[in-house]
Amino acid sequence: MxxxxxxxxxxxxxxxxxxxxxxxxxxxxxxxxxxxxxxxxxxxxxxxxxxxxxxxxxxxxxPSRDPWFLMLSSHSPPIAFDAADRSWILPSRASAAAATDAAVPVASSGGLVLYRSPHTGALSVSNPLTGATRALPSPPGTAAPLHAVAMYGSPYRVALFAGDIHDGMSMAVFDSSTATWAPPLALSRKAAPPHAAAADDTAEVVYFLSKSGDVVSTNMQRSASKQYSSAVVTSSSGGVTAYFLSDSGTVVACDTARREYAELPRILPVYFEYSVDVVACGGAAYAVVLAEQLDTASLRVWEFVAAGDGDGEWRQVAAMPPAMSHAFYGRKADVNCAGHGDRLMVCVSSGDGEANGCFMCDVSNNRWEELPECVNSDGVEVNDFLAAFSFEPRLEITV
Missing domain, CATH: 1.20.1280 (Monooxygenase)
Known part of the structure; x- marks a missing residue:
């Protein structure tokens, strides 16, 4: 039966x-x-x-989840791009944490995003997937100008880099395991590579594209989210190096373990107009540069390869196909980037709004693709992204 x-x-x-x-x-x-x-x-x-x-x-x-990219636009609430489903997540809990005190994302690590109030400098950490938020205590007071904010590790740490790049900087670190800030530590400046000396010549005026897409000189004007952003790389031995852009457009590398920093040589010569952003992915830091030359625009990814004794050089590791990048020629376009694993997202926003787009690059094999169009809840296409931050969407991550 x-x-x-x-x-x-x-x-x-x-x-x-x-x-x-x-x-x-x-x-x-x-x-x-x-x-x-x-x-x-x-x-x-x-x-x-x-x-x-x-x-x-x-x-x-x-063990892991494919990343989400939190995207900020000038006229739309934050939107997340799901790299696994290749789809856009419309505003929900992923953007709820940005509503407090007009705080904006400035850094991310693991499954968390760090927010900062442009008005008060107050910091808070949020899990964008759950909306859980934690306000950090006020950092040690300092009159020195803030250059960059970095977030890394588990338990997470938040580092603030301040001071004069030429005369000496300091670093203040918040440890989430103790919920306290350590007193600011002085950072020593490494000697610049010989071929970088021209970049330190303050008598020259260096022109380049700002983060808003305008040609400016001497000082870089960036959006509130990207003004203090950095790219963080952790070595196999656990050492952490933060990379960020100086006011004059050079890349600064800060070794948090050795408490020293260095200005890296310029990728392009002075008087050359370009837009640049720094990003970390695949265990390395890169400079993404959009420039115009020979009646076309090129978007290239560069890695600084150290050669010992403070010397080294920039080497190209990837380049957008010319058929893609040519659309940005003459547009005064700006680049904003975020990385996760081997994925590198590049958001390009043109001054006239006619040549915007989001692209994903697999740096390991130089494979590029344009992401699908993003349409918000009102049915309007959103493509003027001013900043992007990657995080791993995990419910269990606590703040």
Whole structure:
């Protein structure tokens, strides 16, 4: 006699409702992160599972998730791009944390994003997936100008780099495990490479494209989100180096373990107009440069390769196909970048709004693709992104 006959002639199909709670939680933990927003609306059992500590533990057992890129526009709320689904996540919890005190993202690490108030300088950390937010205590007071903000590690740390790049900088670090700031530490300046000496000649006026796409001289004017942004690289030994742009457009590298920094040589000569941003991905820091030459525009990715004794050189590691980059010729376009793993996102915004676009590059094989159009909740295309920050969407990450 068959099992079906013994049970009355029918076989009941088992569904998710028949799973034990811990099995159900492990299944739900494997759903795409974008589905987490809808878990609580399915049924009371799923709502309870989504809030369970064991469910969060099941999420933590997954080794990694594809990144999301938090994108900021001048006329639209923040929007996230899901690299796994190649889709845009319209405003929801992913942008809720930006509503406090007009705070804007300035850094990200792991599954967290760091926000800073342009008015007060107050810092807060948020998990964009859950909306959980934590205000950081006020950093040690200093009259020195702030140059860059970096976020790294787990437990996470926040580093503020301030001072005069030519006369000496300092670094103040917040440790989330102790919830305290360490007193500011002085950073020593390394000698510039011989061929970088011309970049330090303050008698010359250096012209370049600002982060807003305008040709300026001497001082770089950047958006509130990118003004203090940095690219952080962690070595195999655990050392952390933060890279950021100086006011004059040079790349500054700060070794937090050795407490020293150096201005790297310029990629392009003086009096050459270009837009530049620094980004970290694949365990390395890169400078992404959009420049015009020979009646066309080129977008290239450069890595600084040290040669010892403070010397080194920039080497090109990737370049956008000319058929793509030529569209930005004559547009006074600006580049803003974010990286995660081997992925490098490049947002290009032109001064006239006619040649905007978002592109993803796999740096390891120099493969480029243009991302699909982003349409907001009002049905309007959004493509004037001023900043991008990458994070790994994880429910279990606490602030």
């Amino acid at each position: 068959s099992i079906a006959a013994a049970s009355g002639g029918s076989k009941r199909r088992r569904g998710l409702g028949d799973l034990h709670d811990d099995v159900l939680e492990r299944v739900l933990a494997r759903l795409p992160p974008s589905a987490f927003f809808r878990l609580r609306s399915v049924c009371r059992r799923w709502r309870a599972a989504a809030s369970s500590p064991t469910f969060l533990h099941a999420c933590s057992l997954l």
